[in-house]
Amino acid sequence: MTLLALDWILMLEKLILIAIIVFASLGIALYTTFSERKVAAVLQDRPGPNRAGPMGLLQPLADGLKLIMKEEIIPNSANKALFILGPAMAMTAALMTCAVIPWSSSVELFGRKIDLQIADINIGILYVFGVVSMGVYGIMIGGWASNNKFSLMAALRGASQAISYELAMGLSLIAVLMLSGSLSLKTIVDQQMAPGAWWNIVYQPLGFLLFFICAMAECNRTPFDLPEAENELNMGYHQEYSSMKLGFYLFAEYVNMIMSSAVMASLYFGGYDIPFLDESTLAPNIAAILGVLSLLTKIVIFLFLFMWIRWTIPRFRYDQLMNLGWKKLIPLALLNMLATGAVILWQQG
Amino acid sequence: MQALTNRVKPVSREPMSFMERIYLPNIFKGMAITFSHIFKKQPTIQYPEQKREFSPVFRGLHVLNRDEEGRERCTACGLCAVACPAEAITMEAAERMPGEENKYREEKYAAKYEINMLRCIFCGLCEEACPKDAIYLSETFAPANFTRKGFIYGKDDLLIPDKNKAPEEYAAAKGAARV
Numbered sequence: 212m213t214l215l216a217l218d219w220i221l222m223l224e225k226l227i228l229i230a231i232i233v234f235a236s237l238g239i240a241l242y243t244t245f246s247e248r249k250v251a252a253v254l255q256d257r258p259g260p261n262r263a264g265p266m267g268l269l270q271p272l273a274d275g276l277k278l279i280m281k282e283e284i285i286p287n288s289a290n291k292a293l294f295i296l297g298p299a300m301a302m303t304a305a306l307m308t309c310a311v312i313p314w315s316s317s318v319e320l321f322g323r324k325i326d327l328q329i330a331d332i333n334i335g336i337l338y339v340f341g342v343v344s345m346g347v348y349g350i351m352i353g354g355w356a357s358n359n360k361f362s363l364m365a366a367l368r369g370a371s372q373a374i375s376y377e378l379a380m381g382l383s384l385i386a387v388l389m390l391s392g393s394l395s396l397k398t399i400v401d402q403q404m405a406p407g408a409w410w411n412i413v414y415q416p417l418g419f420l421l422f423f424i425c426a427m428a429e430c431n432r433t434p435f436d437l438p439e440a441e442n443e444l445n446m447g448y449h450q451e452y453s454s455m456k457l458g459f460y461l462f463a464e465y466v467n468m469i470m471s472s473a474v475m476a477s478l479y480f481g482g483y484d485i486p487f488l489d490e491s492t493l494a495p496n497i498a499a500i501l502g503v504l505s506l507l508t509k510i511v512i513f514l515f516l517f518m519w520i521r522w523t524i525p526r527f528r529y530d531q532l533m534n535l536g537w538k539k540l541i542p543l544a545l546l547n548m549l550a551t552g553a554v555i556l557w558q559q560g
Numbered sequence: 561m562q563a564l565t566n567r568v569k570p571v572s573r574e575p576m577s578f579m580e581r582i583y584l585p586n587i588f589k590g591m592a593i594t595f596s597h598i599f600k601k602q603p604t605i606q607y608p609e610q611k612r613e614f615s616p617v618f619r620g621l622h623v624l625n626r627d628e629e630g631r632e633r634c635t636a637c638g639l640c641a642v643a644c645p646a647e648a649i650t651m652e653a654a655e656r657m658p659g660e661e662n663k664y665r666e667e668k669y670a671a672k673y674e675i676n677m678l679r680c681i682f683c684g685l686c687e688e689a690c691p692k693d694a695i696y697l698s699e700t701f702a703p704a705n706f707t708r709k710g711f712i713y714g715k716d717d718l719l720i721p722d723k724n725k726a727p728e729e730y731a732a733a734k735g736a737a738r739v
Contacts, residue, residue, distance in 0.1 A: 253597070253598050254594045254595075254597050254598065255597065256597055256600050256601075256602050256603065257602060257604055258602055258604050258606075519591060519594065519595065520591065522594060523587070523590045523591045523593075523594040524587060524590065
């Protein structure tokens with residue numbers, strides 16, 4: 212009868228929270244594809260998609276419908292099991308990240324205190340890194356299983372890019388961890404929220420810059436979109452994919468973008484902290500809702516930044532990418548880490 | 561070596577300065593440029609609703625003209641077909657019968673008049689060759705079609721609607737204010 216001893220309401224509460232967050236991130240990703248097109252258009256003096264619905268707002272639904280209705284093609288020479296596993300893996304890895312992100316403080320409903328975070332695990336940021344690296348398997352497996360030289364080249368590039376930039380990303384993160392002394396994202400955010408505390412960006416401007424560049428590389432965004440370079444690899448690892456499998460790959464990229472924006476907001480920009488406002492003076496429920504809005508605003512700003520950069524900077528060459536990663540970012544990240552450590556030691560006396 | 565013209569621009573082989581090598585200032589400059597484009601006026605024309613005006617010398621689809629009483633002006637003399645460099649025009653002449661004076665202006669008329677719009681280069685030489693002011697290029701253009709045959713325009717496609725009987729169709733066939 213140990214089963215009954217479980218906190219069933221907690222389980223239910225977490226399940227509902229998971230459902231809400233997964234569907235919300237999918238919905239936001241849906242509209243991120245739309246805003247990507249709109250931002251691209253506006254930056255290039257065009258109006259962008261504006262035919263489907265008012266101001267083209269139904270465009271993502273039309274795009275999704277189109278992808279679903281397309282014929283599902285699996286090439287004869289492809290490894291079928293892996294071919295299907297690829298996009299599934301990319302999508303799963305992208306969505307799994309949202310489990311540890313603190314979306315806001317807790318709300319009180321029906322006399323229960325509900326944390327707006329699926330799991331506050333004490334190695335939260337490590338978990339994010341683990342899952343993000345899993346995302347590369349989506350690209351690698353997809354590229355390998357397609358049995359196509361361009362896809363394979365793209366998979367190779369994707370893997371080497373992810374490995375090189377994860378290093379610099381991890382090193383720039385260590386400086387933040389030295390400041391906070393915790394791997395839990397919730398603790399990191401709470402420390403930045405405390406009255407009188409500054410956001411981590413103030414202490415770690417270089418660290419943030421490095422982290423941002425690496426996050427862009429991890430998400431395969433231009434200028435780091437070598438795995439899907441249209442003009443060299445004609446679409447790269449998802450060349451053989453069609454229908455919703457392709458949709459999953461494209462979608463996973465946007466979910467990844469949202470998640471890395473959320474992680475960056477939590478690590479460097481105070482997460483759900485509202486600037487210049489002491490949340491403890493508000494009613495907890497209102498503070499929680501405002502916190503979600505604040506985090507979403509930060510995410511949207513980051514997403515715009517991602518798009519803005521994409522439509523400004525051309526793609527790196529492969530050797531430039533590797534040079535930047537290994538010869539510039541990693542030494543800089545090490546330097547940043549050492550400097551942070553030295554300052555902390557000096558302050559402790 | 562002596563430069564051949566005075567327009568030669570020497571390539572700078574100097575090593576990049578530190579500011580150039582860290583690359584970020586130029587990235588920010590580029591981003592400022594793209595950002596400024598958000599506020600630029602868009603030159604887009606929302607096509608089916610808005611249409612760009614044709615220039616006054618636009619040479620579009622042909623129309624066979626009528627006179628003030630609504631009679632066909634064409635006498636099937638064949639000068640347009642002779643003038644046509646693409647050999648797109650063919651016609652057959654017929655004699656006007658008594659009682660048809662309200663349909664045809666002169667004693668001879670075109671029983672069949674065909675222009676192959678796939679051959680036509682819209683040069684307007686037919687318009688210049690016509691002694692009777694019977695053929696004009698309008699300010700409309702040939703819509704898409706599924707078959708090659710569909711592009712061979714007969715008299716029923718080309719003949720302009722009667723200005724007195726159907727003024728709206730007349731204006732539509734003419735395109736803009738011309739003829």
